[in-house]
Amino acid sequence: MVPYNIPIIGHTLNYLFNAEKFLVECRQQVNTIAGNEVAHEVYRTDTFRRFGATDSFPLYRVFKSLEYPETLQQIIKTVREAIAAKLPSYTGRIQKQFMISINKEIGDCFNPKLIITANGNFSSMIARPVADILVGQEISKNEDVVKAFADFTKDFASILVIPPILSFIHPKVHTQVITLPLRFGWNPIWKHVITLKGNLKPVLEKRLKDKEILGDKYEPPLDIIEYLLNDPEHGTKVITDDYLNKICEFLFIIVVVSIHTTSRFMTSALYDFAGRPELWDDIYEEQVRIDKECNGELSSQHINKMVKLDSFVRESLRTFDSVVATIPHRCMKSYTFKNGMTIPKGRMVITYLMDIHYNTTAYGPEPRSFLPYYGLENNFSASKIDKNYFTFGSGKHACPGRFFAVNEIKIGMHKLILNYHIKTPSGKIEKKIHSGPLASPPVSGLIFENRKK
Template identity: 85%
Template sequence: MYFSFETITAFVGVFIVTYIIYWVKKPRISKNEPPMVPYKIPIIGHTLNYLFNAEKFLAECRQQHGDPFNIYVFGQVNTIVGNEIAQEVYRTDTFSKSSAMRDGDSFPLNRVLKILEYPETLEQVAKTIREVISAAKLPLYTERMQKQLMISINKEIGDCSNPKLIITANSNFSSMIARPVADILVGQEISKNEDVVKAFADFTKDFASILVIPPILSFIHPKVHSQVITLPLRFGWNPIRKHMITLKEHLRPVLEKRLKDKEILGDKYEPPLDIIEYLLNDPEYGTKVITDDYLNKICEFLFFIVVVSIHTTSRHITFALYDFAGRPELWDDIYEEQVRIDKECIGELSPQHINKMVKLDSFVRESLRTFDSALIPLPHKCLESYTFKNGMSIPKGRIVQTYLMDIHYNTTAYGPEPRSFLPYHGLENNFSASKIDKNYLIFGSGKHACPGRFLAVNEIKIGMHKLILNYHIKTPSGKIEEKIHFGPFVSPPVSGLIFENRKK
């Protein structure tokens, strides 16, 4: 076989470039770090197992190397923490989800939402949620939530005299959750506008469309990937701009009217109960004039809450409905509880009636526990070098991911078969769906636990209560449907759910 000089030169060039990348990208691990899981393919490291065999791969790593351990994916070392170490990460200020989100190389979110460039934004969001929709204030929203959810149920599912297949991948449940969230965020007057509800429902889907590209170029350097993937934004393409325009169009006259009413009525002004009213009175976000810059700031703030509320809540109510629909042995028991409560409240739920949904609450908790994501989607970033209590250290800047299955499927907390669906485990052990626990990390832990978890669980319970009362719900196969796995993460099944009117 004949090779030309040019061919040989090209081979040599490729070899040299590959060697340089390998040498530059070879992970350097210090003596006291968690063990690096061995890998066979230079540069690629564990990426293929991470993408295509995550559950088995991480289980083997945990068994062989303990907790924590290091893996090498997409050109950088990640530390994986499990059941023994995770609490340290969640209860120590050295580890930051906001920094990982803001500075992430796979896609810097501040390129889309400029407000995330300011470190205090996430703290302000958490403070706003705690003060406006805390557990103590949730009763103020109960009537509004169930009213908005019923509007959504009638619109998205409607009459099912004949069995109707609802394809859940079409964001039906995003629309269902968007309506009560819009009511709480921007008030009852704006939430009646279908364009605003649609903007809230579609925002996360369009937002996610620019995050799905795997960070292949990170094998060269993470910054290369972030620079390339954000090129379209620099040239003006932005899939969420239309949603911002819609919200600003409808929000401006409402904010202007509220400011005018305050000025005219003074102490007689009755403030509406919603987040935009809270922001108007907040020292950081308050204003006396509604300018374009102010509208941009407020809308970005609101849309960030949309990302962390509508997206997660709609996903988990979808998971819960599939869990219910695929387990006919639970139907009668949970349905009977909803019928009894409905008779007590005559169709108008109060907070006390929601608290009586103990079987449904326990079922929801178990659905949240077993939703089957191997890792928690939001990583933490180590802000300065840190030594764990077991003596292992990690450097500043290290990305730390939480091995959720190691926590949610541990035998100490959940018995010899922790992967089994235990619908009444929460009820039997007095654990509500919103109660954080070292063995239940879906809402985080410590002072950084999700402040919106009480609202999310209430929305899921009210939504499921109304759906179970009104419809027989089953899967097309009559069995538990397979979830969709994307690397170590998971999405609800796409087979759809069959709804049929219950006979009254």
């Protein structure tokens, strides 16, 4: 163990306020921080299990189904089969929903307009196309449902505002304390479940009725609720309250792992773009050319041609500046890495992102510098995983929704860059906000101004 000077509190202050320095010290003495040398092994073997964060991030206290391993497997299967595999079919709907959000959240900027991004504008922008895909085009028109999707993760985070100081006694003590409100009936996210249930029930009932009447002539809508109705694990003949609870819980788990993360990444990418005027013309010209080719209606082929924007997004994700990955892994049995280091059973393994994303072997003598066209020059797309790029994990534990997330970010940025000049209030690169080892986008706001057509 790394020695410390403060009794009881131990390393808490160092961890919260200088996580990178603390982990460098840990790396020299404790084999629980997986850096550039061994992280890929953690993600590529069954010995390590994801979601070892249940002590510090007890989502299972809200969604009971997460206590069962098969729930996560079903979610991964759904994302792969019903979203990732059908991306081309969703492209037109995604850009349509983005334009609705852009007009609503930003609108006309004849005069420069400061948009305070901390207000969750981009959560709503991401939530609208996600709602379209999850619950269909009819329900996604309901602003209350879009708001429920956008606010869900933010409200869940309010349960977790207590820093993990009590973990010095035992991690489970911290878990018990932060979940006390839930056990006493305070649940800030239940209102969102009620909103979704109220809008979902009549639509599901109508679909079941249409199926019964039309038979083979029934034309199934393309969305996740239709996929679930036809899935052996989630299908039904009657829409009961229990069934609605089950479906809503399943959908909101997808919301947690999609909208919050994607909106943070897109917001950060916009700040990265806005603070680098030397890149504006080059990336804008690519978007103009593609817009002319597709006459304003993007297809998957056109999105694939956004090679400069894709490379820029990849670099923004690489330099997001979180010191570690959000979700650690638990070692299920003693494991010896190829370099000879051994981790005992039960040990939590944290992915040291900065050691991976800022390693000099891959990114040169100044790996912390922003390399906008590194991906383009090395044929690495933003959604492609490799041992030097762990934004979406690696191996069998890689995020199955990464293709959808990157497409969303690219479509959103494409539309925004085409329509607006975007810059930071200071005219410089804004610093990200750090809380312990995790990073969040800046909060200074972005200035939008209409482009001359």
